[in-house]
Amino acid sequence: MRRLAVLLTLSLAALLAPAAGVPVHQQGSRNKLLLVSFDGFRWDYDKDVDTPNLDAMAVEGVKARYMTPAFVTMTSPCHFTLVTGKYIENHGVVHNMYYNTSNKVKLPYHATLGIQRWWDNGSVPIWITAQRQGLKTGSFFYPGGNVTYQGATVTLSRKEGPLHNYKDEEEWRANIDTVMRWLTEEGLDLVTLYFGEPDSTGHKFGPESQERKDMVMQVDRTVGYLRDSIRHSGLKSSLNLIITSDHGMTTVHKNASDLVEFHKFSNFSFKDIEFELLDYGPNGMLLPKEGKLEKVYEVLKDAHPKLHVYKKESFPKSFHYANNPRVTPLLMYSEPGYVIHGRLSVQFNNGEHGFDNEVMDMKTIFRAVGPDFRKGLEVEPFESVHVYELLCKLLGIVPEANDGHLSTLLPMLTCEADSGGLSTPSATTYSGSALLPGGHPLLIMGLLVAAVLLDKVK
DSSP states (O other): OHHHHHHHHHHHHHHTOSOTTOEEOOOSOOOEEEEEEETTOBTTTTSSSOOHHHHHHHHHSEEESOEEOOSSOOHHHHHHHHHHOOOHHHHOOOSSSEEOTTTOOEEOHHHHTTOHHHHOSSOOOHHHHHHHTTOOEEEESOTTTTSOBTTBOOSEEEOOOTTOOTTOHHHHHHHHHHHHHHHHTSOOSEEEEEEOTTHHHHHHHOTTSHHHHHHHHHHHHHHHHHHHHHHHTTOTTTEEEEEEOSOOOEEOOTTOTTOEEGGGOTTOOGGGEEEEEEEETTEEEEEEOTTOHHHHHHHHTTSOTTEEEEEGGGSOGGGOOSOSTTSOSEEEEEOTTOOEEOSSOOOOOSEEOOSOTTSGGGOBOEEEESTTBOSSEEEOOEEGGGHHHHHHHHHTOOOOSOSOOHHHHGGGBOHHIIIIISOOGGGOEETTOSOOTTOOHHHHHHHHHHHHHHHHOO
């Protein structure tokens, strides 16, 4: 009898033996996930252009009336919010440009994409989190997807070059073909795919231009090609597709009589400034020289009716932006349509972003279709910070600490996915728990009781 008790005890130990702290997931129901971002796609760009493929996604899946990006409404910060679920002050990628206030180094957008310390500063993006939990991931041109995080790199990645042609439709299709191979032949579970349009065209020609409208039609054709590729690859029933963006775009008042020009402000002098980050759309940062903070602030706070200047500690909390050591003691943003000119008037774009994220022209799109999404559902607007929790739910992984709430976007999912059909954090069991993934508490209790009783039999 003692031998039988020992055998039962060993069997029970084997059932509970997975390594401590390692999640044990329900398998068999997880689908792949493809997150696609079309940079600078304003929420209403489908209203003055025929977009049959994006419209079809709305009929067959989920459409948000619009999505509110994080502030500051720039490319890299907003994209990192999508893959971390954190407001910008919490993930620390506070600008498109790497900068250092001590040595005065400032690097342009493309160079910053490869600066590890700019991205890897405490927050772990979804690629790395998924890989730590047994999945394989990929990033194709997505900002932040080409550096190392806490010693780990994305399984497969591509980084755009500084002279990359954003408009090449033939290359777009080739990139999609590569991503399809990643998902099928390489067995990736999550891929993020980035396109630099219609942002580039919106900057150059303006959001109301015919060129922008033509580019939106190209985007829509690409969505059609992508969905056809998904079908041809046999992934339609096992791939969730999300198409979104980082921010919108608004028209710049280039010929206004009241431009925001620092070099024309009375009583202001750059001699009082230790470090400046101006001439980048409607946002600016200043580090005054020692002892000059109050003087500079008093000069600038009412210098222009279209310019909002704050001390860091007084910046509006609703933006979730200023509470980060990378943000300088003085920061500012301008009213929609106005950009900030520093020592010279050097900004010439016809379209711009970076404004208050509550401005309607900064809102962007969200479409989703796939086996885990409901069909024909239009949802109310939401903040982009919530998308990360949805991504983790779809992949069945435990999210990192973040600022989003799964409950915000959970209604997008089918009843089966919502109720735990997915291998989600709520369905995850850790070793040391009395509940196994399949849920057999009675079996375990019975084995325990049997082992105890048999052990008492002499």
